[in-house]
Amino acid sequence: MSDYDTVSAEVEHEEEIPEDHPRYQDLLTRHRIENGVEKGITHLQGMHAEGRGSAFDYLLGEETIPSADEAERVAAAHLLLADQPVLSINGNVAALVPSEMVDLADATGADLEVNLFNRTPERIEAIASHLREHGAEDVKGLEADARIPRLDHQRAKVDADGIYDADVVVVPLEDGDRAEALEEMGKTEIVIDLNPLSRSPQVADVPIVDNIIRAVPNMTDHARDLADAGEADLETVVEEFDREAALEAAEERIRNGL
Numbered sequence: 001m002s003d004y005d006t007v008s009a010e011v012e013h014e015e016e017i018p019e020d021h022p023r024y025q026d027l028l029t030r031h032r033i034e035n036g037v038e039k040g041i042t043h044l045q046g047m048h049a050e051g052r053g054s055a056f057d058y059l060l061g062e063e064t065i066p067s068a069d070e071a072e073r074v075a076a077a078h079l080l081l082a083d084q085p086v087l088s089i090n091g092n093v094a095a096l097v098p099s100e101m102v103d104l105a106d107a108t109g110a111d112l113e114v115n116l117f118n119r120t121p122e123r124i125e126a127i128a129s130h131l132r133e134h135g136a137e138d139v140k141g142l143e144a145d146a147r148i149p150r151l152d153h154q155r156a157k158v159d160a161d162g163i164y165d166a167d168v169v170v171v172p173l174e175d176g177d178r179a180e181a182l183e184e185m186g187k188t189e190i191v192i193d194l195n196p197l198s199r200s201p202q203v204a205d206v207p208i209v210d211n212i213i214r215a216v217p218n219m220t221d222h223a224r225d226l227a228d229a230g231e232a233d234l235e236t237v238v239e240e241f242d243r244e245a246a247l248e249a250a251e252e253r254i255r256n257g258l
């Protein structure tokens with residue numbers, strides 16, 4: 001038995017997971033989701049979503065493939081060009097990348113909005129305070145004073161001055177119905193999802209097929225890199241993007257390892 005076999009998913013602190021473990025990112029992700037469930041941030045269903053994501057990440061080689069890196073740069077350009085960009089935070093996102101989402105919001109001038117599939121006042125409040133503990137100053141999603149058309153009552157709730165009014169939205173690990181409804185509202189939609197065949201990346205203007213743990217810090221790096229670019233240059237980055245090619249490249253990697 002190797003030393004690594006003794007690293008269980010039940011470590012108390014993530015520092016106990018050795019960084020040179022061959023499955024380090026996967027163990028870290030699992031640990032953060034479990035912690036999220038314990039803290040009342042993540043719904044139990046979030047564990048199933050994570051399991052699906054983990055299988056796709058394994059097939060992708062657990063790395064940011066070149067087409068995903070390009071999509072992350074394009075997403076950064078969209079956010080910098082936007083009038084009202086919003087980053088949507090659900091229970092998995094809050095558990096996995098709270099400070100990374102705060103950094104992305106800072107780098108792009110975007111708002112953070114809590115937006116849950118299984119919405120309860122307790123979870124909304126738990127996620128908002130979790131984000132504040134990780135440096136967020138203003139967290140939207142608590143008002144829930146507007147509705148996304150054509151969705152049932154609970155899943156439709158958003159802030160009028162947040163997602164409802166936004167021109168560009170980042171919706172990581174989003175449910176397909178809501179991604180479709182946001183697309184129908186005419187928003188520029190950036191989806192982070194490890195499954196290129198899932199409905200959310202299929203309807204996105206910018207599908208990012210990458211683990212959110214890698215994708216968000218990389219989007220922030222691209223945003224910082226593009227911070228001094230002029231509007232025309234940012235628009236060129238956006239216009240040159242081919243969403244179909246990005247989806248195909250991810251599927252090709254997953255199916256054939258290419």
Ligand code: ATP
Nearest residue numbers: 049050053173175176193194195198199200211212
């Ligand atoms: P649909 O979009 O068709 O409704 P689904 O039912 O599989 O698909 P959900 O369970 O609502 O989707 O969302 C979970 C999605 O998030 C899955 O596609 C999964 O691959 C993806 N996912 C899970 N963990 C991660 C992660 N760490 N990074 C990126 N994507 C992830």
